[in-house]
Each structure stands twice: as C-alpha cells, then as structure tokens.
Amino acid sequence: MIVVKFGGSSLAGPERMLAAARIVAMHRQREEVVIVVSAMTGVTDALLTLAELALRGSLSWRATYDDLRGWHDRTLAALTTYRGSTPTLTLDDLWRAIEADLASLVCDDTGNSRGETVAVFSAWGERLSIRLFTAALAHFGGEATAFEDAPVIVEHARGGVGHRWKASVAATREWLCDPISNLLALRQTPVLPGYLALTEDGAYTTLGRNGSDYSAAIIGAALDASAVYLYSDVAGIHDADPRTAPHTHLLPVLSYDEASLLLADGARVVHPASLPPLAKRGIPLRLRSSFDPDAPGTDIGGISIRITRTPASSVALLAPAQLAAGCAAKVGRPDAF
Ligand code: ASP
Ligand code: MG
Numbered sequence: 489m490i491v492v493k494f495g496g497s498s499l500a501g502p503e504r505m506l507a508a509a510r511i512v513a514m515h516r517q518r519e520e521v522v523i524v525v526s527a528m529t530g531v532t533d534a535l536l537t538l539a540e541l542a543l544r545g546s547l548s549w550r551a552t553y554d555d556l557r558g559w560h561d562r563t564l565a566a567l568t569t570y571r572g573s574t575p576t577l578t579l580d581d582l583w584r585a586i587e588a589d590l591a592s593l594v595c596d597d598t599g600n601s602r603g604e605t606v607a608v609f610s611a612w613g614e615r616l617s618i619r620l621f622t623a624a625l626a627h628f629g630g631e632a633t634a635f636e637d638a639p640v641i642v643e644h645a646r647g648g649v650g651h652r653w654k655a656s657v658a659a660t661r662e663w664l665c666d667p668i669s670n671l672l673a674l675r676q677t678p679v680l681p682g683y684l685a686l687t688e689d690g691a692y693t694t695l696g697r698n699g700s701d702y703s704a705a706i707i708g709a710a711l712d713a714s715a716v717y718l719y720s721d722v723a724g725i726h727d728a729d730p731r732t733a734p735h736t737h738l739l740p741v742l743s744y745d746e747a748s749l750l751l752a753d754g755a756r757v758v759h760p761a762s763l764p765p766l767a768k769r770g771i772p773l774r775l776r777s778s779f780d781p782d783a784p785g786t787d788i789g790g791i792s793i794r795i796t797r798t799p800a801s802s803v804a805l806l807a808p809a810q811l812a813a814g815c816a817a818k819v820g821r822p823d824a825f
Pocket of ligand 1: 495496527532533540609613682683697698699700701
C-alpha cells in the first residue's frame with residue numbers, strides 16, 4: 489500500500505482534481521492507495537482571513553465566504569455533472585458547520601489561543617477537499633470514501649521548554665489502522681485530510697502551515713506504507729532555485745540526509761519534518777508533478793547507493809551540480825526501482 493498526497497495546486501478546480509484522480513487510478517492498477525489531500529490553492533489563506541474578519545466583528549467576511557463557497561460548489565457541480573450522474577455528494581452540511589463555527593468564533597470559549605482557534609478553523613479547507621476529491625475519483629471507477637475526521641494524533645512533547653505538541657506515529661497507527669484496513673478490505677480508497685490533527689486530549693489542531701506533507705509522512709509511517717508520493721506543481725528538488733537560477737537540474741535520487749540538507753538550505757519543495765518519520769522506517773518519499781506525472785521526479789531514501797557510503801556531513805561539501813551529476817551517474821533513472 490502507498491500513500492499519495494496532492495498539494496493545493498494539484499486540486500485547484502475540477503480539471504486539476506480529475507488529473508489528480510487519473511494519477512490515483514494509475515497507481516491503483518498496481519497497489520492499494522491511501523490518499524491525503526490539501527485544501528485547494530488559496531483556500532487556507534481565505535479561511536484565515538475569514539476567521540480574522542469574523543473575530544474582529546467585521547461584516548465584510550460575507551464576501552470572502554461567498555467567493556469560497558461559490559468556488560467549491562462550482563467545482564463539485566462540475567465534477568458531478570461531467571458524468572451525467574445525479575449528484576449525491578453535497579457540501580451543504582459542511583457550509584452549515586462552517587457558518588456555525590464563524591458565529592462561535594466571535595464568542596470563543598474553548599480556552600484556546602486566538603491563533604489556535606483561527607488555525608483550526610482554516611482546516612475546513614481540507615475537509616471540503618476530501619469530499620470534492622471523492623467525487624473526482626468516481627470518474628475512474630472504484631469506490632472512494634472520505635475520512636471525515638482528523639487522521640493524525642499529536643501528543644504532548646516531553647522535555648523542552650513551553651507547551652509543544654508532536655505528531656505521534658504510534659498513536660496515529662492505533663487510531664487509523666482499523667478504519668483504513670476496513671476500507672481497503674472493502675475495496676474503498678480512503679481520502680484523508682492533510683493538515684488537520686487531533687490532540688491526545690481530543691481537541692482539533694493542525695500541523696501548521698504547509699503541514700499536509702507532514703500529515704502524509706506520519707500517515708505513511710503509521711500504516712507501514714511501502715512509499716509516500718507527494719504530487720505538487722514541481723517534479724522534485726533542484727540543485728538551485730528554478731525561479732531565480734537560469735539553469736537548474738532536477739536531482740533524481742537523494743538519500744534522506746542529502747534531502748534534509750537541501751531542504752534546510754532553502755529548497756521549499758517538501759515540509760522538512762516529513763523526512764525523519766520516513767527515514768526511521770526506510771519508507772521512500774517520491775516527489776512528482778501532477779502536471780506531468782510521467783516525468784521523472786526526485787526519489788528520496790529507499791534504495792540509494794549513496795546513502796550508505798556518503799556521510800551526511802560530506803554532502804554539504806559537494807557543489808549542487810556535482811550532487812546532481814553524481815546521483816544521475818551512480819543510480820540511473822529514478823523509476824528504476
Ligand atoms: N492547506 C494548508 C496550508 O495551506 C496545509 C497544506 O496545504 O499543506 O498551509
Ligand atoms: Mg505544500
């Protein structure tokens with residue numbers, strides 16, 4: 489079984505949703521798939537704005553809400569009418585819950601900090617996305633089920649200063665294993681929300697901005713996935729920033745240590761916290777573009793000739809171009825394994 493996660497730009501509207509669903513269908517021909525989704529592009533930001541406006545008592549939240557609702561409803565309508573089928577899926581109950589949440593934001597009595605309350609509210613984007621993506625998957629046969637709760641469990645971090653939470657692979661495994669195995673046994677593809685998490689005390693929380701890569705990694709580790717795929721609008725990690733450098737090379741294969749160094753160095757392709765839980769279990773992380781799914785991406789970990797021979801500290805001494813050339817020369821095509 490593999491975990492496949494799609495970022496916001498891979499899900500932005502009906503066409504992108506269908507392209508992502510086609511990728512899932514391709515994977516499903518070979519193995520079982522558990523899906524993790526982000527909110528559609530821009531939705532988390534819009535929800536944060538909405539919550540801030542509501543908290544300030546400003547009535548102008550309505551326009552933002554209407555835009556957001558319109559985009560999601562139109563996406564669902566397009567996904568359900570393409571097939572000429574009667575729409576059975578609805579987002580109406582979610583909109584009711586979102587409106588109720590907005591009303592309660594004004595008189596928040598959960599004891600949470602304002603920042604935390606607003607962050608939890610912003611995770612509605614992922615809850616909307618799981619429904620929409622389930623509708624997209626219906627186009628490619630096979631049944632899909634939206635997992636309508638927070639999939640990742642976070643625990644109080646021991647030691648350190650201040651109040652901190654840490655995602656727990658063990659607690660997530662205990663929480664997720666049965667429901668996910670049951671769905672897979674029924675040949676249902678589970679669609680889980682990224683970003684949203686549950687504390688061990690039973691309160692909703694989030695894994696922080698851009699946290700859905702981390703969600704996919706924790707879920708992959710908890711379910712003993714054979715690989716975790718992250719589909720976004722870039723194929724993988726380059727040896728320099730493609731937005732500023734004139735010539736860059738995609739790095740086809742990296743060890744976990746090499747990838748960590750490049751991420752620490754500013755490559756913003758993957759949430760850096762995603763690597764340790766996978767590295768610990770030897771689960772490969774495969775980065776791909778949903779805009780060009782057959783193109784090579786970056787494969788991190790798993791089988792890597794360099795990983796056992798290259799001490800992490802020496803990676804920093806290699807020029808990025810050498811790193812790329814070395815990887816390509818020694819390991820060959822990224823999909824070779
Ligand atoms: N939707 C959340 C964000 O925009 C989480 C994610 O996409 O990774 O930060
Ligand atoms: Mg992302």
